[in-house]
Amino acid sequence: MNVHPELEARILAMPGVKVGKAAAGEAELPSLFTSEKEFMAWVVKLAKDRGWSVYHTFDSRRSEPGFPDLTCLREVTRWNKSVARARHVVAELKMPGKKPTARQRHWLRLFELHGAETGVWYPWDVRTIREVLSGRLGRVGMEL
Numbered sequence: 001m002n003v004h005p006e007l008e009a010r011i012l013a014m015p016g017v018k019v020g021k022a023a024a025g026e027a028e029l030p031s032l033f034t035s036e037k038e039f040m041a042w043v044v045k046l047a048k049d050r051g052w053s054v055y056h057t058f059d060s061r062r063s064e065p066g067f068p069d070l071t072c073l074r075e076v077t078r079w080n081k082s083v084a085r086a087r088h089v090v091a092e093l094k095m096p097g098k099k100p101t102a103r104q105r106h107w108l109r110l111f112e113l114h115g116a117e118t119g120v121w122y123p124w125d126v127r128t129i130r131e132v133l134s135g136r137l138g139r140v141g142m143e144l
Contacts, residue, residue, distance in 0.1 A: 003059045024128025032123045036095050039123055040069060043093060043133075047072050050133050052089075068111070068118075076135070088116040089132060096122060 033039040040056065047054045052072040057063050072089040074078070090111040092104050100120050108118040121129055 032126065033051045033095070036093055039093055039095065043070065043091070043121070043129060046130065047133050050074075050135075052133060064107075065100055066105075066107050068104065068107055072133070087135075091115045092120045094120055094122055096124075 044054050044056060047070075052074045055071040056069060057067065060067065067088045070089075070091045070093065072087075072091070074087050076084050076087055088111075090108060092100050092108060094100065104120075108120075112118045116130065117132070
């Protein structure tokens with residue numbers, strides 16, 4: 001999936017993007033994406049650009065209910081190019097005002113029990129998403 005360069009520039013130049021939801025009394029952040037599809041395209045492109053193998057179910061109508069939006073896998077190598085370990089990130093993407101369903105939370109808990117880094121990502125989490133997918137954060141760090 002390709003993300004339009006103007007959208008990418010708008011996201012990267014966004015001042016005041018914060019990790020997590022706006023605190024009580026703070027103004028909601030302006031919308032970076034017009035749809036979950038646009039948000040998904042940006043995250044998938046970012047992950048692939050950083051060397052992740054990414055799976056996203058294109059049409060979930062015949063899939064298991066609640067299965068997370070993204071499953072990302074990447075080998076982490078040592079300085080001598082040997083594989084130190086693998087990272088497995090599983091994320092549910094949501095637009096403002098939306099929350100994960102009970103089935104989505106169930107799947108995320110199962111993946112976490114099996115060692116995956118799991119979380120729910122919103123558009124205001126773009127900095128955290130970039131840090132997780134570039135390897136600067138060791139865990140997804142987003143609440144279910």
